[in-house]
Structure formats: C-alpha cells, structure tokens
Amino acid sequence: xxxxxIQYGNGTVAALLTIGAQRLATTAAGRDPDAMPGLDAExxxxxxxxxxxxxxxxxxxxxxxxxxxxRFCDLLERRAAGEPVAYILGHKEFxxxxxxxxxxxxxxxxxTELLVERALALHPGSxxxxxxxxxxxxxxxxxxxSERPQWQMVATDLSADALAVARxxxxxxxxxxxxxxxxxxxxxxxGAFHLLVSNPPYVAxxxxxxxxxxxMREPQLALVAGEGGLAALRNIIRAAPDHLEPGGxxxxxxxxxxxxxxxxxxxxxxxxxxxxHRDLAGRERMTEGQWPIHR
Numbered sequence: 485x486x487x488x489x490i491q492y493g494n495g496t497v498a499a500l501l502t503i504g505a506q507r508l509a510t511t512a513a514g515r516d517p518d519a520m521p522g523l524d525a526e527x528x529x530x531x532x533x534x535x536x537x538x539x540x541x542x543x544x545x546x547x548x549x550x551x552x553x554x555r556f557c558d559l560l561e562r563r564a565a566g567e568p569v570a571y572i573l574g575h576k577e578f579x580x581x582x583x584x585x586x587x588x589x590x591x592x593x594x595x596t597e598l599l600v601e602r603a604l605a606l607h608p609g610s611x612x613x614x615x616x617x618x619x620x621x622x623x624x625x626x627x628x629x630s631e632r633p634q635w636q637m638v639a640t641d642l643s644a645d646a647l648a649v650a651r652x653x654x655x656x657x658x659x660x661x662x663x664x665x666x667x668x669x670x671x672x673x674x675g676a677f678h679l680l681v682s683n684p685p686y687v688a689x690x691x692x693x694x695x696x697x698x699x700m701r702e703p704q705l706a707l708v709a710g711e712g713g714l715a716a717l718r719n720i721i722r723a724a725p726d727h728l729e730p731g732g733x734x735x736x737x738x739x740x741x742x743x744x745x746x747x748x749x750x751x752x753x754x755x756x757x758x759x760x761h762r763d764l765a766g767r768e769r770m771t772e773g774q775w776p777i778h779r
Contacts, residue, residue, distance in 0.1 A: 495553060498544035501525050504560050511564035512697040524569050525560070531573055532556035566697020579627035583653050588645035590683075590706045591698075592623040595763040598770050599681050599735050600627045602761060606733050606772070607679055610634045615727070617669050617682035617720060618642070620706060622650030622662070624681055629659045637662040640672055643705060669716070670723045678729050683737040684716035685709040714745055721749045728775040735772045743768035 495503070504525030508514055514521055526537050532555040533539075533548055548556070562572050570576040570591040575584050578592040579600055585591055603614070603624075612635045616625035619639035629637045639662055641647050647664050654662045665672045670680075687707045693699060699707065709715040717736055724734045734755065738746050743760040750758045755773030763769040 495547065496544060497529065497540050497546045497548065500529055500548065500553060500556060501540065501544075504529065504556070507560055508564055512566035513563045516696055516698055524563055527569055527573065528559040528563060529556050532559055567701055568698045571701065576621075578621075578623045579630070581626055581630055581657055583621045583623055583626070584649060584656065585621050586649055587701060588643065588703060589620040589649050590702050592621055595765075595767075595769050596623060596683050596737055597627070598761060598763055599624055599683060599737055600631075602735055602770065602772060603628055603679050603681055603733075604631060606735075612636070612678040613675070613729075614638070614679045614681065615640065615670075615673055615677045617680060618684050618706065618716075619650050619664070620646050620683075622653045622664075624683065625650070625662055626653055626657055626659050628681075629654075629662050630657065633659075633661075638665060638673065638677075639663070640665045640667050640669065642666065642668050643703070646703070646706070669720055670727050673727050675727070676729045676732070677727055678732050679735065680720075680724055680728060680732070681735045682720055684720060686713045686717060686737070686739045686742060688713035713739060714742065714749075717742070717746055718749055721746075721753050721755075725754065725775055730775060730777040732775050733772055734775070735770060737770045740767035740769060743771055746771045747773075 505521040508521035508524055526540060530537050530540055533552050559572055563569060568591050570585045571587055575582055576592050579597055614635050614637050616639040619625050619641050622639055625637050625639035639650060644666055647666055651664050654660050685707050686709055689708050717738055736746060747758050747760060750773035756776050757774040760768045760771040
C-alpha cells in the first residue's frame with residue numbers, strides 16, 4: 485500500500501478499517517486458513533491510536549491524526565507481508581492473562597486453552613505438582629498458576645530465549661513462583677508430578693502449512709517434529725511415567741489428525757483412561773491419559 489492509499493488526516497476510523505481489511509484480505513495475511521482481516525485491522529488501528537477496539541467502534545466517525553494513520557499503514561504493511569499480529573503488537577491474550585510474545589516463542593492459540601481447561605478439571609484440589617513441558621511464552625504454566633496459586637508449577641523449555649520470555653511474563657503477572665528450567669522435555673525434571681501438560685511440536689516437516697507466511701515467522705523448533713510430526717509426542721509419552729505420581733495425568737496437544745496415533749501410543753505405554761477432546765472448531769486437538777495407581 486502506498487502512502488496515497490490512505491489520506492492521512494482525512495480518513496475516518498471506519499474508512500481506515502475498511503481499507504485495512506480489504507488490503508489484508510488480498511495479501512499474504514489473507515492466505516491463512518484462519519485469517520481474520522477485519523479483526524486484524526481493528527487490532528492494528530487500535531494499537532496505532534493507543535486505544536481499545538471498543539473505542540474504535542464507539543467513534544467510527546473519528547478522523548485520526550495523520551501521524552497515527554501513518555503508523556497504522558506501517559503496521560498494516562507488516563501484517564500484509566505475513567508477520568503475525570501478536571509479534572507486531574508484542575503481546576497476545578491467552579486464557580485470562582496477557583502475555584508478551586516475540587519471534588522466540590509460538591503465538592499462543594485459543595485451542596491450547598483446552599489443555600488448561602482439562603488440567604483444572606482433572607485435578608480440582610488445591611495441592612498439586614505440575615510441569616509444563618516446552619512452555620514457550622509460559623502460556624499454559626502461567627494460566628494454571630493464575631487459577632491455582634497454591635500449585636507448585638514447573639515450566640521447561642530447551643530454548644533459553646523462550647525461557648527469557650516466559651520468565652518476563654511470570655514477573656509481569658506476579659507469578660514469579662513458577663520455576664523455569666532449561667532442558668529437553670522431562671530430562672531436566674526431578675521427582676514426580678500430579679499433572680504433566682505439553683503443547684509440543686507436532687507439524688510434519690513436509691506439511692504444506694509450514695509455507696504459510698505466519699508459520700514461517702514462528703520458531704521452527706517449536707513447530708516441527710520428525711516421524712510425521714509425532715517424534716516429540718512419542719518421546720514425552722515414553723518418559724512421562726518416570727515423572728508421574730500414581731494416578732497422575734499426562735495431557736498432550738496434537739494435530740487434528742493425530743489423536744488416534746497419540747491415543748495408541750499412550751495405551752501401548754500403559755496409560756489408562758485414555759481419551760481425546762475436541763476444540764471449539766470440533767477438531768480432536770488434545771489427548772489425555774492416566775498413569776495407573778496400581779501396576
């Protein structure tokens with residue numbers, strides 16, 4: 485979009501949003517299957533104006549200052565090139581918390597909230613020891629810690645850069661008691677846990693979705709796994725029993741077509757009560773299994 489596409493100082497909020505949504509719908513940002521050009525334009529304009537989305541909707545006739553309209557245009561071009569909105573804004577809402585994000589971590593997604601829901605449902609007690617494996621921005625661990633401050637939360641990640649983001653988020657949210665450990669899945673853990681949760685990489689290297697502009701910007705270490713996307717999931721399933729209390733649960737997010745393979749691996753390893761759950765889009769997105777009390 486050229487500088488003449490938006491008449492700085494002349495376009496109303498409503499006009500800027502219309503132009504922005506049209507622009508995003510016809511560029512790399514619009515090729516994502518889950519693209520929402522209108523919402524993206526709202527978020528970017530609100531950021532450029534230093535207001536909330538409600539402010540945009542309540543005053544669509546407002547004419548922003550030229551410098552604010554120019555900022556919006558710059559942000560719009562970044563999104564049009566495929567940069568995720570969360571990276572542009574520098575933060576993303578997840579569960580009931582707001583998380584700082586950067587290209588060092590995956591953008592937290594709504595479907596991952598299913599892991600939080602199931603963890604809270606499976607262990608309603610106030611005392612528990614929980615580990616979030618491959619925490620990234622800290623989304624799962626910090627969402628759980630915000631709901632159950634008495635729980636002992638441990639979060640691991642192989643990436644030092646990701647852990648730096650997670651630690652900063654924990655401090656900003658007043659959840660500094662969450663222990664962050666650098667290491668590969670469960671290898672850095674000591675002791676047994678009541679719940680192990682993980683959103684590991686599960687995209688196969690040959691998956692065409694990796695060519696989507698947004699996914700190309702996210703850390704491939706957190707996205708791609710061998711064995712058709714199942715390598716990390718299988719590694720966690722193999723090691724998990726050594727770090728679970730009897731009766732403890734393992735909760736895993738996975739791809740929409742991987743539930744049968746994950747459930748089969750859990751059963752083969754000796755887990756009981758194995759079941760999959762659907763996300764809001766109706767896709768089987770996570771599978772859980774309980775380590776038996778009596779073996």
